[in-house]
Amino acid sequence: MECDAPQYSPWKADMTMSPGTAIGTSFTVLASAGCVFVYLHWSAEGSASRGISHSVRLVSILTVVHAVGYGLYRRQELRTAAKNEYASLQRGSTESIRDPYRCAIKAAIIQQIAILTLTATILDGGFVFRVACISTIAHWTSIGLILFRRLNARTKFDLIVIKYGFLPISFIAGRIIRSCGM
Secondary structure (H helix, E strand, O other), X not given: OOXXXXXXXXXXXXOOEOHHHHHHHHHHHHXXXXXHHHHXXXXXXXXXXXXXXXXXXXXXXXXXXXXXXXXXXXXXXXXXXXXHHHHHHHOOOOHHHHHXXXXXXXXXXXXXXXXXXXXXXXXOOOHHHHXXXXXXXXXXXXXXXXXXXXXXXXXXXXXXXXXXXXXXXHHHHHHHHHHHOO
């Protein structure tokens, strides 16, 4: 027996994910993994209650970050250039859209290899290298979301985040990791 009622799908007709679903998925994955890692770290140190309190702090920070990100995403406007590029994509010309992404990704890779190499040589017990590794994962997650959500409608801010977002993410990750006591 077939049901004619429309089924809920997180995917839009053009196969892009709705903003709420993308932000919700990102929050769920990051909060779950982060809480597990923070709790396991503090449990191994013999302070499970501290692990719980730091996990709660991490979830509250992630909640604020994701709420602000969702609000900013909802307020943005598609620029005329992005609409023109989308129209050129519909006509079959994809090179004009993907070339700027390719250049920005190449710059990000070079930047991250240099920073990961340098931080691996610092003799601080691996803290700075750990921050760089976590920042790399966070940066590539944001790049993936940008490419997945707006491949055809990029903004100048998207290219800036891809090209130069690693350093601000590293700074923020370092502050969060230090505040969690890891």
